[in-house]
Amino acid sequence: MSWTRRRLLATAAVAGAGVLVGCDGSSPEVGPTDPTTTEGPSDDPTSDATTGDATTEPSPTAPAEPTRLRVVGTVAEGLTVPWGIAFLPGGGALVSERDTGRIVRVGAAGSVRTVTEVAEAAAAPGTGEGGLLGLALSPDGRGLYAYHSTDDDNRIVRMSWNGRALGRPRVVLDGIPRATIHNGGALAIGPDGLLYASTGDAGDGSNAPDVDSLGGKVLRMRLDGSPAPGNPYDNQVFSSGHRNVEGLAFDGAGRLWASEFGNDAYDELNLIEAGQDYGWPRTEGPTDAGGITGPQAWWPTDAASPAGLAVAHSTAYLGALRGQCVWAVPLAGRRAREPRRRLGGEDLGRIRAVALAPDGLLWVATSNTDGRGDPRDGDDRIVRVRIG
Template sequence: MGLRRAHRLLAAAALMLAAACSSGGGGGEGSARTPPPLPSGSQDASGGRGPARLGEPRQLVGGLRVPWAVAFLPGGDALVTERDTARLLRVTPQGRVSVIGRVPGVEPGGEGGLMGVAVSPSFARDRLVYLYFTAADDNRVVRFRLDGGGVRDVRPIVTGIPKGGNHNGGRIAFGPDRMLYVATGEVYRTRLAQDRDSLGGKILRVAPDGRPAPGNPSGTRLWTLGHRNVQGMAWDERGRMYATEFGQDRFDEINRIERGRNYGWPEVEGVGGRDGFTDPLLTWSTAEASPSGLAYADGSLWAAGLRGRRLWQVPLDADGDAGRPIAHLQGRYGRLRAVVRAPDGSLWVTTSNHDGRGDPGPDDDRILVIPVSRPAS
């Protein structure tokens, strides 16, 4: 039996048991009910060497307020967004922090505010930085030129993404194809996820100027649909795309994202095995994860858990299938929001304990730097 099929059979069994055991509503990042945990495949998905190992975290920066996203500039410095202050920060690998500026037009509230950040693949030439934020009437993607003059001359390139108190999505990233991918949420209006005329509950794929990217399945900005609230995207070394997704009462997900596919929400949560919908690569109970940021490094996906308060490692095999998830840092730093692979190969992980659902410590919120290594073959 193939590993992916084994995952689906296990998930289907867990889904049936959860349906028998759970009741009532819920949702959001911290209020889902918890079914029995889902077993996953083999411990070692890496062809015999074993999965990558984490070193000891060190605190790079403290005293931040909901650092939501991190993107690296070519020289090694990072741009960091703060969701609720609307500040865009520059952080060096030595931990020096400077404020580039407050982003005009941001209206924070609930789970909305200044969220995603991405650096142009041609930054050395065009100096362009991209941001996703909640404005007065919508969520939107904007870009501006980083030229030492702060955040100014901000130009919207994608507007009309639905906004709400919850489920605003917000992650943006350039893929290996140099197109910009935009993760949106259905803002608790579940029908939007299946509505092809809405930008909510989707992953969008756009050209650097915001127009629909060449090769999109419908000629629009839509790349995939049927998402509840995507807040993490990553690509492996073969260009395969993965995304994290918040579940409601039962299952959080990592999905393998492929052109034009429908990931089921709200018709399916977790694995449904239904024609027309794509099942997740793996699932967790919502208490174990509530996954936000996602990175790929050294043969594994790394997912930051908010409610789960841990960093999940998901080893991948040569076919892109998932091995058994491994939990790191469980309960040690509280809610984890962003995880990004740095140019030196380490992981940068941010905490999110000031987001209204955490218990902030004196150093929160923080940026942690964690070395990653692979066992010798």
């Protein structure tokens, strides 16, 4: 695989292997390591999660402790199941709402303005976990890609963006299997300038290993939706054997990482490579099965349900729905070290989206209005999180 390498952020090498951890910091079974995964010392007991503004200082380029996270402000409140976050060159971000089909512009100082509504996503009956999902801004900043459900399928569309308004959706790729569960939905533009997308198995495990199906995959394509050069099959499929991937992110060396929902055993953090089979439905969690690529880190399913994913400073940050926290996972090149449970004591509830902002902070979005959570005042909200 030939990728154009570019350094996204300064990274620090660490050593280790994949790990198994529990929601409370315990090790419920014997794993590759014996991790200590408690919250650790208080980051700043005098700091409250108050409303922030556009003058928040950026995080250091290379924090001494990149697994240490601290809420430093609230970006926006009153959202409905925020899912995808695409940062804009001029500041702020476009944010998708899964259940309403809205794309809103969230200003750096907290303003929220509806930009458009993707009618097909909002109107799709029995959407469940589908709807309006991931977003990705085109490299030139003039187009927005969105992943959304319709009556019949999941699809990726492109809308022009002029800095103020979005144009009408134009289909880039359709025919992705949809169901009330396991719709995938993550989008990312790689350092190679190609578009990556994650899809779910749509509740049918047979889709995942079938390389002729777009379900249960990580896809790789040109920006017009056609298969990328060098793909392992004669279509958009890049990797197979996925149950439901909702997070994609590249590290500083151009490696692609994915957060994946398990069934009744283990959730996973996977390093994604061309042509690899990640096991579903044959395996779940660590495995020595032939022809299967196992995860780099894994959790009991009640500890994570990992959704959004960001990578910075050789650390992966996974938003956990059932786990109600952010898992910070140090990365040592192609390997993961022991995860650290963070923000679980901030009373944020279910956490879905995690995105790295241009200023080096994380935007972390709650998902308490999705029918499975306990909404707090102001939910759903996006908070600003300092690394280190």
